[in-house]
Amino acid sequence: MAAQPDEHRPWWRRRRASGDAPEPRMEPSDDELHANVTRLLARELGVAESATEHPRSVTPARIAAWMADNHFSYFVDNDGDLGGLWRGRLFYFFLFGERAEILQIRGQWHREIAIERLEEVLDLCNEWNADRIWPKAYVRVRDNGRVHVVAEVATDLEHGATDAQLSQLLFCGLSTGSMFFDAIDEKYPDPAGSVP
Structure with a gap:
């Protein structure tokens, strides 16, 4: 196989004549790299708008303010935990x-469920968890043998949240929890809610 002339070879395979100094390679500056990345992101994602609000730490006071702004009733229990009722269900x-x-x-x-129904309620929770991201559904068996059904949404907010982000998370936890409880209501209708 005949050797290719240097001008047809990739630059990294070209031979240098003895005594030729290596060609200086110009590295782009940080400003040029930043400008290139900015152009690429703008082309691919669209132009980003400046945030009007920066994330802040989430506190019970911010959650309580959100509850008040949305006209939800809330309370602080003896342990200092913030809770409220949403569509007749208790949320903390x-x-x-x-x-x-x-x-x-x-x-x-x-409502509570009898211990004899524990296996079927666990099956419902497992089906829910397999099909959906939120909420995590599980049960707790109390000392009296009654089963409590629980829905939970947890989010790591190490860098805080804006008011809009916090509102979305709180609505997500409440609405998806309510959807799960609605499914439990369908499976176990309230006997007092039906006409005798």
Whole structure:
């Protein structure tokens, strides 16, 4: 096989004549790289608008303010936990983690289930969890043998959240929890809610 002339070879395979100094390679400056990345992102994603609000730490006071702004009733229990009723179901709003950066919205179905139905309720929870991201559905068996059905949405907010982000997370926890409880209501209708 005949050797290719240098001008047809890729630059990294070209021979240098002895004594030729290597050609200086110009690296782009940080400003040029930044400008190239900005142009690429603008072309692919569209032009980003400046944020009008920066994320802030989530606190019980911000959650309570959101509840008040949306005309939801809420309370603070003896342990200092913030809770409220949403469509007749009890929900709590917890902040966990070393810096209270994990927001958890935990709802409890408004009725109890007999222990004899535990297996079928666990099956319902597993089906829900297999098909959906939110909420995480599970049960708790109390000391009296009654089963409580729980829905939970947890989000790591290490970098905080804007008011709009916090609102979306709170609505997500409440609405998806309610959807799960509606499914439980369909499976186990309230006997007192039907005409005798």
